[in-house]
Amino acid sequence: MTVLVYTENREGKFKKATFELLSYAEELAKNINGEVVALSIGNVSSDELNKLGNYGAKKVVSVTDEQFSLLDNKLYIKAIEDVAKKENASILVMADNLSGRALAPGLSAKLKAGLVSGVVAVPSSYEPFVIKKKVFTGKAFADVKVNSEVKVLTLSQNSYGIKDATSDTPQIEEYKPDTSGVESKFKLVSEELVTGKLLLSDAEIVVSGGRGMKSSENWHLLEELAQLLGAATACSRPVSDEGWRPHDEHVGQTGKIIAPTLYIASGISGAIQHVGGISSSKVIVAINKDPDAPIFEVADYGIVGDFQKVLPEFTNAIKEIKGA
Amino acid sequence: MKILVCISDVPDTTTKIKFSNENKELDKTGIQWIINPWDELSLTRAIELKEASGGKIESITVINVGQKGSEPTIRKALAMGADNAIRIDAEPKEAYYVAYQLAEVIKSKDFDIVLTGLDSADYNGSSVGGMLGELLDITNVSAISALNIEDDKVFVNREIEGGTQKLEIQTPFIAVVQKGIAIEPRIPAMRGIMQARTKPLEVVSPVDTDCLTENLVYELPQPKGACKKFSEENVSELVEVLHKEAKLI
Ligand SMILES: Cc1cc2nc3c(=O)[nH]c(=O)nc-3n(C[C@H](O)[C@H](O)[C@H](O)COP(=O)(O)OP(=O)(O)OC[C@H]3O[C@@H](n4cnc5c(N)ncnc54)[C@H](O)[C@@H]3O)c2cc1C
Ligand SMILES: Nc1ncnc2c1ncn2[C@@H]1O[C@H](COP(=O)(O)O)[C@@H](O)[C@H]1O
Numbered sequence: 001m002t003v004l005v006y007t008e009n010r011e012g013k014f015k016k017a018t019f020e021l022l023s024y025a026e027e028l029a030k031n032i033n034g035e036v037v038a039l040s041i042g043n044v045s046s047d048e049l050n051k052l053g054n055y056g057a058k059k060v061v062s063v064t065d066e067q068f069s070l071l072d073n074k075l076y077i078k079a080i081e082d083v084a085k086k087e088n089a090s091i092l093v094m095a096d097n098l099s100g101r102a103l104a105p106g107l108s109a110k111l112k113a114g115l116v117s118g119v120v121a122v123p124s125s126y127e128p129f130v131i132k133k134k135v136f137t138g139k140a141f142a143d144v145k146v147n148s149e150v151k152v153l154t155l156s157q158n159s160y161g162i163k164d165a166t167s168d169t170p171q172i173e174e175y176k177p178d179t180s181g182v183e184s185k186f187k188l189v190s191e192e193l194v195t196g197k198l199l200l201s202d203a204e205i206v207v208s209g210g211r212g213m214k215s216s217e218n219w220h221l222l223e224e225l226a227q228l229l230g231a232a233t234a235c236s237r238p239v240s241d242e243g244w245r246p247h248d249e250h251v252g253q254t255g256k257i258i259a260p261t262l263y264i265a266s267g268i269s270g271a272i273q274h275v276g277g278i279s280s281s282k283v284i285v286a287i288n289k290d291p292d293a294p295i296f297e298v299a300d301y302g303i304v305g306d307f308q309k310v311l312p313e314f315t316n317a318i319k320e321i322k323g324a
Numbered sequence: 325m326k327i328l329v330c331i332s333d334v335p336d337t338t339t340k341i342k343f344s345n346e347n348k349e350l351d352k353t354g355i356q357w358i359i360n361p362w363d364e365l366s367l368t369r370a371i372e373l374k375e376a377s378g379g380k381i382e383s384i385t386v387i388n389v390g391q392k393g394s395e396p397t398i399r400k401a402l403a404m405g406a407d408n409a410i411r412i413d414a415e416p417k418e419a420y421y422v423a424y425q426l427a428e429v430i431k432s433k434d435f436d437i438v439l440t441g442l443d444s445a446d447y448n449g450s451s452v453g454g455m456l457g458e459l460l461d462i463t464n465v466s467a468i469s470a471l472n473i474e475d476d477k478v479f480v481n482r483e484i485e486g487g488t489q490k491l492e493i494q495t496p497f498i499a500v501v502q503k504g505i506a507i508e509p510r511i512p513a514m515r516g517i518m519q520a521r522t523k524p525l526e527v528v529s530p531v532d533t534d535c536l537t538e539n540l541v542y543e544l545p546q547p548k549g550a551c552k553k554f555s556e557e558n559v560s561e562l563v564e565v566l567h568k569e570a571k572l573i
Contacts, residue, residue: 102500105423108454117450142539186465317559318563
């Protein structure tokens with residue numbers, strides 16, 4: 001029995017979230033007396049594939065076929081199904097991100113395997129299989145029992161952590177999955193890829209601004225801070241609606257759901273729909289001039305004050321620490 | 325061309341969630357039920373496309389797996405501008421069950437585009453649309469932020485990790501929609517509300533199928549400890565704490 005992990009690369013490199021998935025899978029594997037097998041689709045160097053061993057993968061199935069260069073859910077699902085069967089996988093683990101959300105449900109239906117998306121912990125019991133997930137846009141959790149033999153899980157980022165495993169170099173197997181019968185029904189017209197920029201979903205620290213920032217001209221204060229901290233920038237919904245910031249920076253129930261280690265919110269009131277997207281952050285720091293703003297109910301630390309005054313001081317204080 | 329919009333009936337986004345029966349059930353007292361925000365936007369986009377299609381889009385159907393209590397939500401979708409509705413009379417227990425019921429009905433009709441949302445604001449399955457793709461064995465594209473029809477060709481924009489792609493896509497297909505599909509939800513006009521009362525709402529019985537998962541018990545997050553507040557004058561003190569105690573920066 002194996003735990004199969006779908007490992008996603010970006011420009012040939014694995015992300016931290018992938019190592020977290022493997023660490024998580026390794027704990028599941030121990031409990032079912034099984035092994036972790038990683039599946040990688042795309043062109044990844046063997047050095048990079050070997051890294052997966054450091055976090056628990058005993059074997060890496062590497063698929064480099066050209067036909068996978070464009071994400072086609074049906075094609076990917078067929079391929080992952082093929083590998084899952086070949087490896088006798090009883091648990092499939094993916095990230096709770098765009099790709100995981102695109103592929104996990106189809107796999108679940110195809111394998112008739114119960115899906116639990118957005119899990120936040122290891123199972124509390126294996127027989128029966130019971131696991132905790134977020135529900136009601138992060139306002140609550142549910143313990144979900146999975147009735148099927150095979151299970152599909154998507155893991156909420158930063159809910160387990162990365163653990164080094166003492167492992168040998170994994171066995172790497174080049175594989176061409178059986179995708180017969182699947183025909184692509186779409187073609188790529190154009191694409192815009194973000195290169196060289198830290199993605200919001202990967203960032204450890206996120207610096208975010210709301211309508212209280214008054215106008216896009218004030219964003220340089222947040223950008224400077226973000227750069228200093230190696231953070232990504234984000235915003236509340238009205239800010240992206242106003243066009244002050246791009247839509248892909250909008251966080252909340254109807255935007256991105258993120259779970260960084262540190263979330264800094266400036267000029268954000270803390271509406272329940274906003275909080276739904278950030279409540280899993282480890283530490284929340286709020287800057288708001290209204291001492292009664294609801295954001296302070298979810299924040300760990302707060303500064304009651306005007307961002308115009310607070311942000312430059314914040315940035316300077318960090319510069320001092322960093323000796324920059 | 326026919327469009328189907330799957331709508332799920334969820335608590336209003338401002339609802340304070342509570343549980344009853346030893347935390348085994350959602351406490352429904354005082355909850356306002358709404359069309360899941362994504363579905364409201366999908367429907368809005370479908371209506372915009374129909375209005376601009378010069379009759380090429382014949383109809384927009386909305387479908388819901390739900391008990392009688394979800395009818396006000398369905399009527400609201402009709403008031404917004406859907407032409408007819410189907411309710412599969414069953415408790416939407418879990419994603420596979422719901423997707424299976426939807427697939428059974430969809431199989432018997434010929435829709436060109438099926439729209440579902442990225443996730444429901446209740447159990448956050450992010451599941452139904454992707455499952456439908458496999459149950460119906462048709463193309464499924466996720467994280468759609470734009471849907472356009474130009475000269476009988478259908479184009480979608482989708483978000484992938486690290487970018488967006490524009491695709492030309494053959495019908496029939498299932499689109500899992502997210503932010504961007506429409507800007508603001510369509511507000512039903514008085515006329516629409518009047519008309520909605522007489523628009524067809526077909527109720528069909530569910531078929532037997534398994535539930536793959538089951539929600540056993542719910543729990544609310546641990547309350548946060550009080551926020552440590554600093555004044556404008558003590559910003560550097562907070563930075564010290566973040567650096568030395570919390571070791572975050
Ligand atoms: C169905 C639905 C879905 C939604 N989804 C989302 C979502 O995903 N994400 C989201 O963010 N919102 C969402 N919203 C909107 C949400 O309800 C709020 O309207 C929104 O989050 C408010 O944004 P804000 O905090 O930036 O602005 P405001 O609520 O206007 O708050 C501005 C804050 O800035 C403070 N401020 C003002 N001036 C200063 C200053 N000089 N210095 C410091 N602080 C200052 C004010 O005290 C105030 O607290 C949704 C709403 C609905 C109905
Ligand atoms: N009970 C339901 N009836 C009809 N459509 C549903 C139902 N539940 C979910 N959906 C559709 O599936 C999407 C994603 O829901 P979920 O998979 O439950 O997160 C929703 O936005 C709807 O479009």
